[in-house]
Amino acid sequence: MTSLLVLERPRSYGVDVVNQDGLWKKVIGDLFKDFLLFFAPDLHGEVDFFKTPDFLQQELFKELLDNKKGTNHADQIVKVHMKDGKEKWILVHIEVEGSADADFPKRMFRYFYRIFDKFEREIVAFAVMTGPGKIERPLGFTYSYFGTTLNYAYNVHKVSDYDAADLVQSNRLFSKVLLAAKYFHQTENKADQRYRFKQKLMREVLKLEGHSRESITAVFYFIDYLLRLPEEMTRQLTETMLAELREEREKMVQHDSDDLSSTLAEFMAIETQAALELGIEQGIEQGSENSKKDFALALLNENFEVDYIAKLTGLSVIEIEKLKKVI
Template sequence: MVLAFVREENEQYGFIEVDQDGLWKKVIGELFEDFILFFAPKLHTQVDFSIAPEFLDKELFQEVTDRKKGRRFADQLAKVRLKNGEEKWILVHIEVQSTNETEFPERMFQYFYRIYDRYQEKIIAIAVHTSPAKSNALEHFEYDYFGTTLHYSYTNYRTEDYPDEELERSDKLFSKIVLAAKGLHQTKDKEHQRYLFKSKLMRAIVRNKDYSRTAVQAVFHFIDYLLQLSEEYTKQLSEEIRPMIREETELMELYNKENAPPTIMNAFDLEFEKGLEKGVEKGLERGLEQGLEKGKIVGKMIERHAIAQKLILEKLPLEMVSTATGLTLEEVKEIQEKLN
């Protein structure tokens, strides 16, 4: 069993509050193997990841979290199979909290002994600190009282200890997650710098053909919501990466308007607008029907009613709208009435 704590400082960055807790939980669940590969490479060599991890019911360790009322928790409890055939549990506990908490080592120990006492599983404890501030928390817990002594230590990591250059060169996908976590603090109150950082990071990820497109989707979700930008900068970034994303057919098919993060969603909208503008222009030159067919770059993602609305707003005759979209004249008139 692996007990991993990811420590975060929950802050506001000029927009909505960043749900780092939820983002970390989601990305670790989706990139579980990459998380283990980055932070516990020796363990990774022993796990048979050809068998998908089975994520277990959180109620198995509810008694542990119940004692911390008022705090938010995100947990991932997975059962994996080792290459020797044994089954093991891996518990990833993600905690969003303030820095410089001196009680942290004691709570690390409390989680250890409660889980060990209940499940009798061997535990590898990992603490990951993402705040740039130097924590006063020790890397071990000690108890000494009238001859009764205890020393409990665990592996401790800080994202700030990984140089940016090393993370940029690394082929490990989770290195980009760590790089984004560092960038969150480095670009605080520096939106243009964040825009440049985010653009460079997303470009590097999508250009790496060794990363599966499903994994890229998970990383993009984490980066896009963690490194928030204003609407203006989001649209600018969408325009910038739109040609690159458009070529990623497999990646585009993974998204829809319900699950796409802001930058990708805007890229969808820009693609539609560009296609429609091109279609109208060609239609005026060569005939509306032919122009619209060439303009529908992502026609499978839009409905005929949406096209009709755009054309009506362009003041085109209703008969031409009917011909171009395949809708009846009565349907087109009904859409016009709703727009009015």
């Protein structure tokens, strides 16, 4: 297992502007094992993922990045336990704009020496550039002054260097995250094209085998939020994918109904409306306690969340949990 520290708390996904740094932080946190398998399979093979995660407090690292400004990049520090019993520290830096500035190598070195100086741990550093453009300048940090020389190199991965066709064929889960990042830039201001890419990618992810439902759900959420669509297109996409979403609902990890991604929020709205109409057809009157319970039972049979049912019916969570035991 890994212990992961998010250096900046990710903001809610439910925002009008795509919060790329928050999305990348969360998807790496949710899929760190898959991240490592995709970018560093040799290192992945040496990590003992059976060890219990040890989540570190954010405040411990606050001073490490005290000069960081803006939201152009996202960072993770991960402590992993190796199969030989040793601990390693992994620094993951995501440059979400993809166009590394002149100070980028120096910033990567600064992260390294601050962590090393404070904690004296062996560190593996990754820089992932998510933008569409090519970066020609060297990304290692070099210092030389009157005989004092320093060369600092780190792992660099550019999303633009990966072939889309290869990512489509790959069964590794993080390949779909990179595909979404590619589509994000390719479909900017091209809603129709984004709709087609998003629908195809979502269906591919839902059909993937050999991965946990938690992992599948994490990728699905990343795609849904990164590839935002106009409201009408979101509704159309949801209606087109109703069959897949209904099939997946029983397997997917439940999320807070107040923070659903756009497609799933629209799906829940459609399902709720259908349940309400079913209740009306059956002559359910909301003022009756028995009718409320009947309605709650109908929603439980459709696998709605307990908290969500409580909001719709006015029944307490405890009452609904009792009804759930009856089922």
